[in-house]
Amino acid sequence: MKKLINGPDAVVADSLAGFAAAHPELRVDRRNRIVYRATPKGPGKVGLLSGGGSGHEPLHSGYVGPGMLDAAVVGEVFTSPTPDQVLEATKNVDVGAGVLHIVKNYTGDVMNFDMASELVAAEAGVRVESVVVNDDVAVQDSLYTAGRRGVGTTVLLEKIVGAAAEEGRDLASVAALARRVNESGRSLGVALTSCTVPAAGRPTFELPEDELEIGIGIHGEPGRRREKVAPASDIARLLVEPILADLDFGGAPVIAMLNGMGGSPLSELYLMYGEVAALLEASGVRVARRIVGDYITSLDMAGCSLTLLRADDEMLTLWDAPVATPGLRWGA
Amino acid sequence: MKKLINGPDAVVADSLAGFAAAHPELRVDRRNRIVYRATPKGPGKVGLLSGGGSGHEPLHSGYVGPGMLDAAVVGEVFTSPTPDQVLEATKNVDVGAGVLHIVKNYTGDVMNFDMASELVAAEAGVRVESVVVNDDVAVQDSLYTAGRRGVGTTVLLEKIVGAAAEEGRDLASVAALARRVNESGRSLGVALTSCTVPAAGRPTFELPEDELEIGIGIHGEPGRRREKVAPASDIARLLVEPILADLDFGGAPVIAMLNGMGGSPLSELYLMYGEVAALLEASGVRVARRIVGDYITSLDMAGCSLTLLRADDEMLTLWDAPVATPGLRWGA
Numbered sequence: 001m002k003k004l005i006n007g008p009d010a011v012v013a014d015s016l017a018g019f020a021a022a023h024p025e026l027r028v029d030r031r032n033r034i035v036y037r038a039t040p041k042g043p044g045k046v047g048l049l050s051g052g053g054s055g056h057e058p059l060h061s062g063y064v065g066p067g068m069l070d071a072a073v074v075g076e077v078f079t080s081p082t083p084d085q086v087l088e089a090t091k092n093v094d095v096g097a098g099v100l101h102i103v104k105n106y107t108g109d110v111m112n113f114d115m116a117s118e119l120v121a122a123e124a125g126v127r128v129e130s131v132v133v134n135d136d137v138a139v140q141d142s143l144y145t146a147g148r149r150g151v152g153t154t155v156l157l158e159k160i161v162g163a164a165a166e167e168g169r170d171l172a173s174v175a176a177l178a179r180r181v182n183e184s185g186r187s188l189g190v191a192l193t194s195c196t197v198p199a200a201g202r203p204t205f206e207l208p209e210d211e212l213e214i215g216i217g218i219h220g221e222p223g224r225r226r227e228k229v230a231p232a233s234d235i236a237r238l239l240v241e242p243i244l245a246d247l248d249f250g251g252a253p254v255i256a257m258l259n260g261m262g263g264s265p266l267s268e269l270y271l272m273y274g275e276v277a278a279l280l281e282a283s284g285v286r287v288a289r290r291i292v293g294d295y296i297t298s299l300d301m302a303g304c305s306l307t308l309l310r311a312d313d314e315m316l317t318l319w320d321a322p323v324a325t326p327g328l329r330w331g332a
Numbered sequence: 333m334k335k336l337i338n339g340p341d342a343v344v345a346d347s348l349a350g351f352a353a354a355h356p357e358l359r360v361d362r363r364n365r366i367v368y369r370a371t372p373k374g375p376g377k378v379g380l381l382s383g384g385g386s387g388h389e390p391l392h393s394g395y396v397g398p399g400m401l402d403a404a405v406v407g408e409v410f411t412s413p414t415p416d417q418v419l420e421a422t423k424n425v426d427v428g429a430g431v432l433h434i435v436k437n438y439t440g441d442v443m444n445f446d447m448a449s450e451l452v453a454a455e456a457g458v459r460v461e462s463v464v465v466n467d468d469v470a471v472q473d474s475l476y477t478a479g480r481r482g483v484g485t486t487v488l489l490e491k492i493v494g495a496a497a498e499e500g501r502d503l504a505s506v507a508a509l510a511r512r513v514n515e516s517g518r519s520l521g522v523a524l525t526s527c528t529v530p531a532a533g534r535p536t537f538e539l540p541e542d543e544l545e546i547g548i549g550i551h552g553e554p555g556r557r558r559e560k561v562a563p564a565s566d567i568a569r570l571l572v573e574p575i576l577a578d579l580d581f582g583g584a585p586v587i588a589m590l591n592g593m594g595g596s597p598l599s600e601l602y603l604m605y606g607e608v609a610a611l612l613e614a615s616g617v618r619v620a621r622r623i624v625g626d627y628i629t630s631l632d633m634a635g636c637s638l639t640l641l642r643a644d645d646e647m648l649t650l651w652d653a654p655v656a657t658p659g660l661r662w663g664a
Contacts, residue, residue, distance in 0.1 A: 018602035264632070269336070329661050
């Protein structure tokens with residue numbers, strides 16, 4: 001295992017220290033491992049909180065800032081943050097209008113965010129709603145998940161719902177929008193290599209030099225099946241077809257994300273996006289907005305994932321609203 | 333070799349097609365392999381043109397847009413674009429105030445940009461100035477270079493000089509600023525793995541599982557020396573010390589870039605930045621601005637590079653000016 005780290009035990013603390021040094025425009029509580037905006041939102045606005053295991057950067061700490069999250073809670077590598085961390089962050093981002101928890105559907109995350117919600121309601125009287133993202137069409141139930149796993153739609157949801165919270169919508173509306181975005185998003189990933197968890201020191205799984213795995217999870221959970229290495233045009237088909245089979249994307253503006261898993265260069269991600277875009281056009285799917293890059297990763301895994309969101313005019317307007325975070329930035 | 337490609341011969345064309353699909357806000361001439369802004373600069377402003385071999389994305393095509401380049405010329409993987417491509421692009425970005433060529437110091441690039449400058453002056457009467465970036469402190473002369481190689485300072489230069497050109501400064505001033513930025517920037521890189529050029533199909537060099545290479549080039553050119561794999565804090569020292577020994581960075585605001593080579597995840601880059609920032613602080617170097625991410629890459633190479641720019645107030649103001657490109661974006 002060759003990595004730019006000091007040692008497996010220090011990975012999360014050291015990376016967060018570097019993140020803090022790189023982003024003086026954010027406030028990092030290194031003891032509790034929580035990333036906050038430097039300037040809290042105005043009173044009366046819903047707080048948005050997400051978080052999860054480390055190893056998926058820029059998710060979630062890279063999406064804290066104006067137009068997206070108010071805070072992100074950072075767990076150990078591929079490990080849920082604790083209820084205490086979520087409790088602390090929830091109390092701090094509440095400015096009186098309540099807090100929305102954005103949780104990816106992994107058993108540990110769901111349990112710990114739930115526990116924190118109960119604690120914060122009892123202890124501090126903070127109203128909390130939760131949305132659980134479960135957009136991965138790969139498999140029903142997985143290594144750490146009952147139901148579908150939560151992946152790329154999380155990024156799009158944090159952007160869209162972040163803009164809605166910025167407008168001052170109330171907790172019920174923000175939560176309802178978040179659920180609607182989740183229901184409208186679908187993802188599927190492919191791995192060319194395994195990731196290597198620092199504490200394990202060796203690849204999470206073995207993938208022969210002539211094979212790829214469709215439907216891989218962001219923690220290296222098994223996918224649908226393995227295939228012989230294929231041209232990008234074939235790989236694109238293996239990603240697009242199951243997504244289009246799972247939800248009707250016709251007649252609506254679609255937001256597309258071609259996401260890298262951490263170890264694939266940008267040139268390959270663009271190449272894959274070209275193949276995906278051609279297939280979508282041939283299928284009559286109208287891509288209205290698109291992003292290409294590393295947005296939700298799996299350490300050093302080579303590969304990519306595709307997320308499609310069946311949007312509407314409201315979602316597009318919220319998507320286009322200004323955002324200023326380390327991981328997504330545009331507008332004013 | 334596992335890559336998200338259709339075949340080695342189609343890599344550049346296919347990736348550019350995907351780039352075009354992903355960035356409708358830019359204009360891509362796929363035949364000549366040139367990326368332009370969709371809306372040219374106003375008359376009387378100097379055109380900024382760069383380019384080079386593919387495989388370093390987002391450099392250079394990702395830096396086309398308001399506040400940075402007017403166009404980027406795209407060569408084959410690790411291969412200079414042709415004089416004809418540079419000629420075509422130069423003619424198109426000239427709006428009467430002349431064109432600055434930003435060229436990384438590799439023999440092929442320097443020769444082909446020079447040839448294009450002569451052709452365009454003779455054929456179309458366009459005034460051209462060139463700046464050759466040679467900021468890599470690793471080695472004097474290299475596999476494809478007489479003198480020092482040109483690497484990370486190119487990114488910072490394109491941003492700073494892009495802002496100056498946007499202000500309407502004349503060609504001589506823009507070129508002088510570009511040379512001053514180049515003289516003020518220093519870089520050094522480290523590889524944990526080789527890159528794999530698609531056409532070759534195997535790693536460019538062999539690096540044992542317990543070694544890293546200091547001073548690696550962005551085409552996999554040999555560096556200064558190999559070391560046993562070390563903690564990030566030691567690697568940071570191996571990058572920082574030769575840079576500080578090469579130029580006095582004291583008493584000036586410094587712009588720092590911790591850049592990924594393509595195959596290292598963002599979490600490791602942040603971690604490395606934390607180590608670098610601590611060393612710089614201990615050395616009395618004042619980092620005024622910093623960026624962390626993949627900005628000038630070497631295909632799928634794991635590793636990183638550090639660039640430090642000894643800036644001044646003028647450069648900082650230009651750095652902070654708005655920019656809206658796929659690879660760098662902030663401000664209005």
